[in-house]
Structure formats: C-alpha cells, structure tokens
Amino acid sequence: xxxxxxxxxxxxxxxxxxxxxxxxxxxxxxxxxxxxxxxxxxxxxxxxxxxxxxxxxxxxxxxxxxxxxxxxxxxxxxxxxxxxxxxxxxxxxxxxxxxxxxxxxxxxxxxxxxxxxxxxxxxxxxxxxxxxxxxxxxxxxxxxxxxxxxxxxxxxxxxxxxxxxxxxxxxxxxxxxxxxxxxxxxxxxxxxxxxxxxxxxxxxxxxxxxxxxxxxxxxxxxxxxxxxxxxxxxxxxxxxxxxxxxxxxxxxxxxxxxxxxxxxxxxxxxxxxxxxxxxxxxxxxxxxxxxxxxxxxxxxxxxxxxxxxxxxxxxxxxxxxxxxxxxxxxxxxxxxxxxxxxxxx
Numbered sequence: 089x090x091x092x093x094x095x096x097x098x099x100x101x102x103x104x105x106x107x108x109x110x111x112x113x114x115x116x117x118x119x120x121x122x123x124x125x126x127x128x129x130x131x132x133x134x135x136x137x138x139x140x141x142x143x144x145x146x147x148x149x150x151x152x153x154x155x156x157x158x159x160x161x162x163x164x165x166x167x168x169x170x171x172x173x174x175x176x177x178x179x180x181x182x183x184x185x186x187x188x189x190x191x192x193x194x195x196x197x198x199x200x201x202x203x204x205x206x207x208x209x210x211x212x213x214x215x216x217x218x219x220x221x222x223x224x225x226x227x228x229x230x231x232x233x234x235x236x237x238x239x240x241x242x243x244x245x246x247x248x249x250x251x252x253x254x255x256x257x258x259x260x261x262x263x264x265x266x267x268x269x270x271x272x273x274x275x276x277x278x279x280x281x282x283x284x285x286x287x288x289x290x291x292x293x294x295x296x297x298x299x300x301x302x303x304x305x306x307x308x309x310x311x312x313x314x315x316x317x318x319x320x321x322x323x324x325x326x327x328x329x330x331x332x333x334x335x336x337x338x339x340x341x342x343x344x345x346x347x348x349x350x351x352x353x354x355x356x357x358x359x360x361x362x363x364x365x366x367x368x369x370x371x372x373x374x375x376x377x378x379x380x381x382x383x384x385x386x387x388x389x390x391x392x393x394x395x396x397x398x399x400x401x402x403x404x405x406x407x408x409x410x411x412x413x414x415x416x417x418x419x420x421x422x423x424x425x426x427x428x429x430x431x432x433x
Contacts, residue, residue, distance in 0.1 A: 121152070121177035121178050123153050128283050132158070142355055146352070180332075184267075193266075205429075208325060208423075227335075234332070235331045235350070242264075256275055259276050262286045267299060267324070271299060303368055318380055320381070
C-alpha cells in the first residue's frame with residue numbers, strides 16, 4: 089500500500105505538472121518591424137509589398153512586418169535618420185532620396201548613364217564589387233545594408249512635347265536630387281515635393297512633368313492621366329535602390345529569420361524585374377495615354393557626353409567616389425565591347 093500510495097502521489101504531481109505546462113510555457117510574441125518604403129501605395133504594391141507579404145506569410149508567426157508607404161511615418165528625406173535612431177526598423181529606398189550621410193548618396197536613384205538596363209544593377213553589386221562598398225560604408229554609420237536591385241529607367245513624362253535637347257530648358261520637373269543636379273546643366277528646374285503631391289502639382293502648373301521613372305510607373309500611379317508625352321530617351325537605364333535595416337534590429341534577429349528576410353528580398357527582386365521589364369515594353373507598344381517622342385540619337389549624344397564630364401566631377405570628390413566611378417567605367421567598357429543586347433545598339 090505504501091508503494092502504491094507513493095506511485096499515485098508522484099503520478100498525480102506529474103499529471104498536475106503536465107496539465108499546468110501550457111499556462112507556464114507561452115508562445116513567444118512575434119518580432120515586429122515597422123518598414124517604410126519610398127514608394128506611394130499604388131507603386132509600393134509592386135515594388136515593396138511582395139517582400140513584406142513573403143515574410144509575413146512564411147514566418148510562422150515568429151515575425152510580423154508592418155508596411156508604411158511614402159512619407160507615412162517620416163518624410164522620405166528623413167528616412168535615414170529615422171532608421172538610424174530606430175523609429176523605423178527597415179527601409180526600401182534609394183540612397184539619394186533618403187539623404188544618406190555617406191559618399192554613396194548620389195549613386196543611389198538615377199546616377200546619370202551608369203546603367204542601361206535593369207539587370208545591370210545586380211551585376212554591378214554582385215560581380216563588380218558595389219555590394220562590398222555599400223555594406224562597409226553603411227556599417228560605419230550604424231545601418232545594415234542587405235541588398236540592392238534595379239527598377240525602371242529614368243525617362244520623362246511631360247505636358248509639353250520634347251523633340252530636342254533644347255526643349256528641356258526651363259522645364260519644372262519632379263526628379264531625384266542627383267538627377268536634378270545633372271539635368272540643371274540643360275536648364276531643367278528640379279522641384280522637390282512629397283511623392284504623393286506630384287500628380288496634383290502637374291495639374292496646378294507647379295510642375296511640367298516628371299523625370300522620375302519609366303512608363304510603367306507613369307501608368308501605375310496616375311501620372312499618365314495628367315501628362316501628355318513620354319520621351320523614350322533616358323538619363324539612366326535603371327534606378328538603383330536598396331534595402332536597409334537598423335543595425336541593432338538586424339543583429340537581434342535570429343539567423344533563420346535573417347535568411348527568411350533575405351529570401352523574401354531576393355524573391356521581390358525577381359518579381360520586380362519582370363514587372364518592370366514587361367511593363368516598359370507593353371505600355372510603349374499598347375499604352376494609349378502618353379504619346380511617345382524621341383530625340384534623335386546624334387543629338388541625345390550631347391546629354392551622354394555631359395554625363396562623362398559629370399562622372400569626372402564626382403570622381404574628384406573623394407576616394408570612394410573615385411572607386412565607384414572606376415567600376416562604372418569598367419562595366420561600361422565591357423558592355424560596349426559586348427554590344428547588343430547589353431547596349432542599345
């Protein structure tokens with residue numbers, strides 16, 4: 089009886105412990121990130137949201153990302169500071185728009201004629217060493233750079249018809265800081281306003297149009313509704329944008345979730361590549377809202393030649409700038425020798 093009594097007692101305690109365990113061992117709360125993109129909601133649906141959805145659907149409740157669009161938490165020009173201090177945990181933006189306090193700032197967005205096509209961007213970063221430069225420079229300022237990708241070219245959509253380089257003179261255009269600095273050489277007046285205000289600014293006459301995107305974005309966000317012409321000449325073949333995370337938040341993330349974030353980012357790059365590449369062709373061929381115009385190649389060569397001088401100016405600003413310009417020159421020499429389809433003809 090003594091042995092039986094001891095067994096029942098221990099069994100009862102064991103049972104009680106088992107029954108109580110769910111109340112003691114609670115599921116860990118998910119890691120939550122606040123993520124802001126440079127893009128407005130209509131564009132962000134395609135350029136940023138696929139990455140966020142991937143993580144939220146695959147994280148098994150361990151991680152949740154809240155997505156915010158352009159200027160919803162802070163203005164785009166303050167994104168870097170907000171990321172640095174942890175107001176925002178992660179950002180999708182170009183270095184130029186978010187006012188990066190590094191020598192890389194002007195190379196994000198549209199650096200004049202650095203690229204010809206969307207795939208030039210991952211090649212430059214992964215095969216020509218830009219990834220190592222970006223990673224090292226952002227580590228110095230307390231931000232983790234995780235990836236870069238290309239997007240659309242930088243064409244012009246305007247109210248006024250552009251048929252020559254001279255027609256750029258006096259145009260008030262919504263554009264990126266470095267692109268604006270370059271275009272000012274041809275009399276363009278760069279205008280800096282919140283992204284979501286650009287459409288109304290064309291309607292009120294504050295803007296004559298945009299030098300901000302390819303034709304896919306013009307149709308997606310409504311700019312094709314307020315402008316009349318699309319110039320097929322561009323000043324850059326692909327936007328250079330990156331994905332950044334607050335350094336401490338990245339360090340705190342378990343390794344398997346870091347891998348998930350990277351997989352989601354790369355998957356979103358793949359989606360973006362085909363969305364833009366197909367959209368640029370389809371809307372030029374079949375779009376009915378913007379009349380296509382082209383400045384003859386021999387005349388547009390004036391703009392391309394000015395870009396070479398612009399590169400020289402930037403290279404003189406510092407060692408990092410010189411190194412990046414050297415990479416652009418090396419890559420352009422390779423693709424020019426390779427010929428079509430790497431060059432335009």
